[in-house]
Amino acid sequence: MAKQIRGSKNSTYGVIATKICIIYDSKYGNTKLVAQQIADGLKEVPRIETMIGYVKEVEEKKFVDCDVMIIGAPNHMGKPSRAITKFVDNFPEFDLKAKWVAVFDTYFQRQRYFEKAMEKLEYHIKKKLPDVKVITHGLSIKVNGVNGPIADGELPKAKAFGKKIGCLLIG
Numbered sequence: 367m368a369k370q371i372r373g374s375k376n377s378t379y380g381v382i383a384t385k386i387c388i389i390y391d392s393k394y395g396n397t398k399l400v401a402q403q404i405a406d407g408l409k410e411v412p413r414i415e416t417m418i419g420y421v422k423e424v425e426e427k428k429f430v431d432c433d434v435m436i437i438g439a440p441n442h443m444g445k446p447s448r449a450i451t452k453f454v455d456n457f458p459e460f461d462l463k464a465k466w467v468a469v470f471d472t473y474f475q476r477q478r479y480f481e482k483a484m485e486k487l488e489y490h491i492k493k494k495l496p497d498v499k500v501i502t503h504g505l506s507i508k509v510n511g512v513n514g515p516i517a518d519g520e521l522p523k524a525k526a527f528g529k530k531i532g533c534l535l536i537g
């Protein structure tokens with residue numbers, strides 16, 4: 367799998383690098399924290415370049431040439447937040463290089479909400495970009511209350527998720 371996914375971009379070190387963009391939405395900062403932890407996990411894997419962007423500020427040129435996109439949103443009414451859905455809706459208008467994707471969400475309600483937004487986000491991306499493949503099952507992170515904080519023991523899962531994706535890419 368590594369050969370299929372690996373990018374062809376020369377990094378500053380002159381070795382083949384895979385460029386990963388993490389795009390997130392966040393109202394209270396919890397999903398942003400998860401995105402940063404995922405990036406920290408990716409940093410532990412060599413030959414990976416990571417870029418993080420807040421969905422409402424990220425420039426098109428920053429993500430169109432990514433090999434992999436990791437997209438995250440807070441669960442809003444059982445769905446990914448509107449800003450992320452809108453971002454995905456615009457995918458067909460961009461000449462996206464990415465052929466691989468992974469998703470994550472944050473949620474606070476009871477067990478039945480667990481993974482809901484993440485699953486819907488994955489489904490939505492597949493509908494918009496049928497050729498894009500999911501690298502690994504998405505991540506769902508629990509927060510305590512609408513504005514957080516992130517529940518005990520959840521953040522390490524985000525770092526591990528990033529590292530896992532990096533290892534899958536590099537092989």
Ligand SMILES: Cc1cc2nc3c(=O)[nH]c(=O)nc-3n(C[C@H](O)[C@H](O)[C@H](O)COP(=O)(O)O)c2cc1C
Pocket residue numbers: 391392393394395396397398440441442443444445472473474475476479509511512513514
């Ligand atoms: C408008 C709104 C609707 C929400 N609906 C849900 C929901 O249906 N299920 C749930 O588990 N959490 C829900 N939440 C809680 C969010 O998941 C929580 O605010 C979010 O994970 C925090 O992430 P953030 O700090 O990145 O915004 C909702 C929050 C808001 C603001």
